[in-house]
């Protein structure tokens with residue numbers, strides 16, 4: 001993923017600076033030049049990058065800093081803040097409330113990923129307990145309704161559309177009315193993205209908006225347009241009351257950084273980013289956690305959110321207890337695998353942990369890793385309770401390993417490899433013993449600690465990762481291969 005490369009380059013530049021014995025003007029200049037290069041490669045506007053450099057230089061006046069000051073910390077904090085500034089639109093968007101009907105209208109050019117994103121948005125909220133519904137008001141593109149129907153059916157989301165009716169306004173109004181009666185709390189209206197004339201497209205959007213009175217209009221744009229995002233977002237904002245933006249295809253485009261910063265410049269908040277074609281390749285966009293993850297500094301609130309999403313409420317204290325106890329059995333590993341598979345793309349989940357980076361798992365390896373986890377689980381299905389509940393690896397003698405391999409139809413080598421992986425995770429977990437995990441909405445103990453680590457920079461993070469074991473080690477466990 002291109003963004004992971006950008007994050008990797010910036011954190012490497014910071015790391016190199018941290019490794020220097022003395023931080024002088026030359027070291028700072030080299031570090032800032034590296035960061036500038038990385039941002040320009042990601043298509044961030046030249047002026048923004050120059051401003052960022054100037055601001056950092058202003059904040060970090062090495063000559064004025066007394067010897068006692070931690071220059072590394074100050075520089076890292078300044079880079080973090082300036083990156084946030086580039087990506088921050090400065091105002092939050094309207095957020096629909098669960099249980100109260102909201103109409104959300106999606107607009108955007110054809111091919112931007114609008115229809116796919118409507119379903120992703122519905123699916124995301126459905127997982128959080130909402131009752132979403134989809135309305136297809138795109139009567140221009142033949143096949144638009146079929147596409148939405150197919151996506152909605154797959155995600156088990158109610159939908160509305162028509163093959164006969166050619167008036168998008170009528171479909172939108174009928175669909176919204178129907179789903180309001182059915183007590184849906186998030187009614188999503190997908191509109192057309194193509195017209196013979198641009199003016200006609202904007203007029204149609206305006207009419208649908210006037211008739212359905214959406215609580216929020218979301219503009220969907222493809223990240224590959226880079227800095228041109230500014231003009232496109234402005235043009236849409238002038239025609240309808242765009243309240244938020246979703247930037248798609250962040251998984252494959254070198255211009256992703258440019259699109260995000262250009263949208264922010266229009267003062268339109270980006271609320272989600274699309275990171276792939278699949279339903280769950282969709283991430284909340286929140287500037288600080290995003291920059292934090294970009295730099296491999298983790299996002300605990302996002303991580304905890306994921307846990308709260310997939311683990312039933314009544315099992316959460318038990319899971320958190322197990323995670324912090326350090327007594328790591330194969331059964332616990334099995335349960336964790338179940339959770340990981342439910343959480344969505346592995347690289348997305350891991351990039352929320354400090355010290356990990358999406359860069360550690362190349363995009364193509366995602367499927368392999370999922371398959372690998374499933375294979376491990378099949379092997380564990382052939383184990384006895386005694387084996388699953390033991391935390392002593394010695395119990396696994398040759399005859400047990402042979403039996404598990406036979407029972408699961410896998411090779412002895414693969415079973416051994418699974419045990420090796422288990423031992424590595426057990427070692428990491430034993431280092432995590434005693435770590436306090438925050439409860440939902442309470443990011444106090446651990447997250448404050450983590451924030452301090454973020455701000456404290458790589459030194460703090462490295463020591464944390466040393467305590468936990470290496471990130472590469474853990475990725476090695478999941479990162480594809482046989």
Ligand SMILES: Nc1nc2c(ncn2[C@@H]2O[C@H](COP(=O)(O)OP(=O)(O)OP(=O)(O)O)[C@@H](O)[C@H]2O)c(=O)[nH]1
Nearest residue numbers: 110111112113114115116193248249274275276277
């Ligand atoms: N890689 C990647 N592909 C995406 C993403 N979002 C959408 N796509 C793909 O982009 C293509 C176009 O998406 P659609 O949802 O059909 O586009 P649309 O904007 O609704 O098009 P119209 O309905 O004609 O207006 C499809 O092949 C999607 O699978 C994303 O985040 N990443």
